[in-house]
Amino acid sequence: MxxxxxxxxxxxxxxxxxxxxxxxxxxxxxxxxxxxxxxxxxxxxxxxxxxxxxxxxxxxxxxxxxxxxxxxxxxxxxxxxxxRACQIERRGDHLYSESGALLSDLVNRSRHEGLTGLEFASGIYGTVGGAVFGNAGAYGRAMSDILSAAEVLTDEGERRSVAPSEFEFAYRLSASGRKRWVILSSEVALQSGSRDAIGAEIDRIIAIRATKLPADLPSAGSYFMNIEDPKAEHGKIPAGQLLEAIGSKSMRVGGAGVYERHANVIVNLGGATAADVLALARQMADAVRERYGIELRSEVRFLGEPLDWQSVRRV
Ligand SMILES: Cc1cc2nc3c(=O)[nH]c(=O)nc-3n(C[C@H](O)[C@H](O)[C@H](O)COP(=O)(O)OP(=O)(O)OC[C@H]3O[C@@H](n4cnc5c(N)ncnc54)[C@H](O)[C@@H]3O)c2cc1C
Incomplete structure (x- = not known):
């Protein structure tokens, strides 16, 4: 250094x-x-x-x-x-936020302001910056549908306004990783609507999600991406469907296990290590490849020093 x-x-x-x-x-x-x-x-x-x-x-x-x-x-x-930069501001029918604002706070602000268009993001964890980076979404909608402006720090150290098209959004992907951009702030374009209707839709989505995702066990949501397939309904084969069929829900490595109500969610059952999670994810992906010849891709990003996880415990 x-x-x-x-x-x-x-x-x-x-x-x-x-x-x-x-x-x-x-x-x-x-x-x-x-x-x-x-x-x-x-x-x-x-x-x-x-x-x-x-x-x-x-x-x-x-x-x-x-x-x-x-x-x-x-x-x-x-x-x-x-x-942790979390300022949120209304600008006409747009909501501006610094990138460390929680997406849930942005959703709550849209409800408070009577602005519709962000309800799909109800219950999605994370910051607005993380959501733009990974084009977070649910129910067939994603950040790419509503992003109207952003400011980034480029790899060359320049602070620059970028147009949404420059993110080259795809399914759970933007070009920010490849371009080594840090998203500093963004704006989403919404429309004015009925506060009651917006609130009811947000509550409805949160209630549905609560039945599928673990509130009491640590997780990172869906571990693997759905598989893009033009022949499949909505253009994607749910990774959870393949994982359910290979019996992932009974798989466990060390402190990491698959959530009993969602075959594509890895949970920390207590004392799990990153090595446990990687070994479990590998077992899940291997089983899907063997049965279907499909290579699952991780949605969760590994950060930090490489691990010799292949030699870790297998229970
Ligand atoms: C229970 C649960 C349910 C979930 N459900 C969904 C869902 O329905 N749909 C969905 O899409 N996701 C879902 N997720 C995944 C997660 O909520 C999203 O991917 C979220 O957008 C990640 O944001 P984050 O701030 O936590 O990012 P982090 O996990 O902190 O980071 C993820 C990556 O983004 C990069 N990054 C973060 N902020 C920035 C920035 N400002 N500029 C540049 N790079 C940045 C990081 O370096 C890292 O590589 C779920 C997660 C959980 C735990």
Whole structure:
């Protein structure tokens, strides 16, 4: 690492922590230490932390709400920036937010303001930045349908407004990863509607989700992506359907198991390690490949130091 790191003379210094354990910041409650950890409370702090680290040659990992990641038991080298920049503002029929705002807070704000169009995102965990990054969605709608503007920090350190088309959205994917963009803020385009109708739809979706997803057990939602197939209903074969058929619900490795009510959700039953989750996911994917010749792709992103997980316990 460069001698300009850590930046003790910078305004970042008081909040820079060494060896901070990341498990509590993930919905799976798994993950080792960040070599360096900084919680950014504003978009400006986010930019300062990332540009300072990059200038010193320190690798940077951005963490939103940790709801779509599996963090290595060995932790993450370099600086982990935890995005807590959460301002939300109404701009006409649009809602602007900093990227660390929770999607659930944006949904609640749309209900409060009587703005319709965001109901599909009810109950989806994570930050707005994470949702744009992974084009989060449900019920046939996704962030790409409503995003109207965004500001990013480019790999070259430039703060730039980008058009939605520049994200090249696809199913649970945007070009932000490939372009190494950090999403700083965004705007979604909504329409004015009846507050009661919007509220009723949000409550309806949350109630449905509560019957399918574990509220009491740590998870990262669906582990594998659905399989795109133009011949299938809605253009996709649900990964959960294939996993149900191969009996994934009875699979378990160490503290990681498959949720009893959803064959595509891995839960932390207590004391699970990232190695347990990876080994379980591999068993699930192997079984689907053997039966159907289909290669499942992980929706959950692995972050941090590689693990020798193939040699871990198999129960
Ligand atoms: C119970 C449960 C249910 C879920 N249901 C759904 C669902 O229905 N639909 C769905 O799409 N997802 C679902 N998810 C997954 C998750 O909620 C989404 O993927 C969410 O958008 C992730 O946001 P996050 O802030 O937690 O991102 P994180 O998990 O913190 O990060 C995910 C990736 O995004 C990157 N990232 C985060 N913020 C930014 C940023 N500002 N700029 C650039 N990169 C960034 C990170 O570096 C990382 O690579 C569910 C998760 C859970 C736990």
């Amino acid at each position: 460069s001698t300009t790191w850590p930046p003790w003379t910078s305004p970042l210094a008081p909040n820079l922590k060494r060896g901070h354990i990341l498990a509590p910041f993930t919905t799976l409650k798994i993950g080792g230490p960040a070599e360096w950890y900084f919680a950014a409370e504003t978009a400006d702090q986010l930019v300062l932390a990332i540009t300072t680290a990059r200038a010193a040659g320190v690798p940077v990992t951005l963490l939103g709400d940790g709801s779509n990641v599996l963090i290595s038991d060995l932790g993450i080298k370099g600086l982990v920036v935890h995005n």
